[in-house]
Amino acid sequence: KNQVEQSPQSLIILEGKNCTLQCNYTVSPFSNLRWYKQDTGRGPVSLTIMTFSENTKSNGRYTATLDADTKQSSLHITASQLSDSASYICVVSGGTGGFKTIFGAGTRLFVKA
Amino acid sequence: EAQVTQNPRYLITVTGKKLTVTCSQNMNHEYMSWYRQDPGLGLRQIYYSMNVEVTDKGDVPEGYKVSRKEKRNFPLILESPSPNQTSLYFCASSFVQGDRGANVLTFGAGSRLTVL
Numbered sequence: 202k203n204q205v206e207q208s209p210q211s212l213i214i215l216e217g218k219n220c221t222l223q224c225n226y227t228v229s230p231f232s233n234l235r236w237y238k239q240d241t242g243r244g245p246v247s248l249t250i251m252t253f254s255e256n257t258k259s260n261g262r263y264t265a266t267l268d269a270d271t272k273q274s275s276l277h278i279t280a281s282q283l284s285d286s287a288s289y290i291c292v293v294s295g296g297t298g299g300f301k302t303i304f305g306a307g308t309r310l311f312v313k314a
Numbered sequence: 315e316a317q318v319t320q321n322p323r324y325l326i327t328v329t330g331k332k333l334t335v336t337c338s339q340n341m342n343h344e345y346m347s348w349y350r351q352d353p354g355l356g357l358r359q360i361y362y363s364m365n366v367e368v369t370d371k372g373d374v375p376e377g378y379k380v381s382r383k384e385k386r387n388f389p390l391i392l393e394s395p396s397p398n399q400t401s402l403y404f405c406a407s408s409f410v411q412g413d414r415g416a417n418v419l420t421f422g423a424g425s426r427l428t429v430l
Binding site: 233235237242243244245246247250290292294301302303304305306307 | 318347349354355356357358359362372373402404406417418419420421422423424
């Protein structure tokens with residue numbers, strides 16, 4: 202069964218600290234993996250996208266890694282800011298047909314002053 | 315401005331009363347998709363469309379219909395809504411780059427539906 206699992210479920214960090222969010226997936230065949238940021242009540246916004254041939258992608262203070270062999274990805278946030286408080290969702294595309302999108306349940310990040 | 319527009323943003327209806335949630339994009343995207351988001355479950359795909367007149371079921375299609383008569387529009391139809399369809403709905407679109415190419419979804423602002 203195609204699944205995307207994220208950990209931790211929620212995380213509280215102090216402003217200025219770094220953190221790493223995890224994503225494990227069992228989607229096959231694999232097309233690409235994306236990380237989205239979702240503020241409460243709003244639509245998700247793309248942070249990074251990686252295909253199977255890419256293992257690192259950065260977008261400002263966000264760095265995503267992908268290990269296609271172990272089917273794991275991580276999102277590292279550097280020097281966190283209060284505005285980073287949001288849900289971070291790992292999304293994998295693939296499966297039979299190629300364009301099904303399977304979403305993780307998300308990690309809820311709280312950045313405190 | 316490039317965007318995905320959903321309407322209505324908020325709707326309260328009663329069981330069995332047919333409703334349609336519209337979705338329109340102005341980016342000439344081939345791919346469009348509908349999702350529902352429920353607490354603790356994340357987003358789940360309802361239906362998706364690779365192009366005009368091409369639609370396919372996602373993971374939770376029961377109780378929903380879609381159509382793709384024009385490239386820019388992808389309405390979600392609830393023929394006979396039930397309380398378990400109370401949820402936050404998102405429409406999204408993207409380009410298609412090859413059979414397994416990368417695609418970044420642009421999401422609408424969401425439609426919060428309550429079925430009494």
